[in-house]
Amino acid sequence: MDSDKIEDIEIHLLLEALYRRYHYDFRNYAQASIKRRLRQARDRMGLPTFSALQDRLLHDPAAAAGVLRFMTVQVSDFFRDPSYFRAIREKVVPHLKTYPSLKVWVAGCSAGEELHSLAILFREEGLEDRTLFYATDINQEALETAARGIYPLDRLKTFTENHRLSGGKTSLSDYYTTGYGGAVFDKSLRERVLFSDHSLVTDAVFSEMHMISCRNVMIYFDRALQDRAVGLFRDSLIRNGFLGLGSKESLRFSAYAADFSEFVREEKIYQRRKA
Structure with a gap:
């Protein structure tokens, strides 16, 4: 048996161990992405x-937390893909303004x-006071970072330009102060946010x-898991509610594609059908 096949067996067993020991389920993530991230974690730990990584995970919870950082790493920016946020501002917000209260x-x-x-964006469009935000992730450390709202100063130039391109109506500097070695975003932005541990793989x-x-x-999920996530979103949305995906994601081949219409095709914004 060649080394690649042996590695595939090892990864299968490692993911099963991670699920049984810590209840993090990556078993249906795209194999190529998982292998790349696990290889990075393995090499970082020397x-x-x-198999050695699996042994460490089973007996050292701190190591498991370290591996989780590799498994869930997501590179993002404020107003990443500004045209997506401009489409929300110009095309989705007018519909949202018709509701007395909102959940996002x-x-x-x-x-x-x-x-x-x-x-x-919701503050600039006058929707903040009627909106409750739910922010979820499986990575507790990431949630804690989100709840602090502190970001490196060297990222502000990109954040500011993205905000401008998204149609921002104020200066991004209105929303943060500098301190703690970074940009501290106003805690009032998080007053209407519920942070919660939630898995698209296993939770309701x-x-x-x-x-x-x-x-x-969802680009990191296999097809079956993508369908589970989209079904979860369908069941979570009100009729005519909106779903925004990443630029490389689509509902085109989803088992639930018929439950959505393309609202802004080029920005991957969909609307839940009435029936």
């Missing part, structure tokens, strides 16, 4: 094989860049959502 779910919120972007719906933004998460 271990020779995935940022699924896979990572370190909170997208959450803060939406909170700022968040009901009566008016909008769900889950970008660049």
Whole structure:
């Protein structure tokens, strides 16, 4: 048996161990992505094989937390893909303004860049006071970073330009102060946010959502898990609610594609059908 096949067996056993020991389920993630991230974790820990990594995971919870950081890493920015946020501002917000109260779910919120972007956008559009945000992720450390709202100063130039291109109506500097070696975003942006540990793989719906933004998460899932996530979003959205995906994601081949219409095709924004 060649080394690649042995590695595949090792990874299968490692993912099963991670699920049984810590209840993190990566078993249906895309194999190529998982192998790449596990290889990075293995090499960082100076271990020779995935079997050695499995042994470390089973007996050292701190090591498991370290591996989880590799498994859930997501690179993001404030107002990443500004045209997506401009489409929300110009095309989705007019519909949201017709509701007396709103629920918005940022699924896979990572370190909170997208959450803060939406909170700022909703404030600028006069929707913040009627909106409750749900920010979820499986990585507790990422949730804690999101809840602190502190980001490196060297990222502000990109954040500011993205905000401008998204149609921002104020200066991004209105929303942060500098301190603690970074940019500290106003805690008022998080006053209407519920942070929660939630897995798209194993957990249930968040009901009566008016909008769900889950970008660049499902690209790491296999087809069956993608369908589970989309079904979860369908069941969580109100009729005519909105779903935003990443630029490389689509509902085209989903088992639930018929339950959505393309609202802004080029920005991967979908609307839940009435029936």
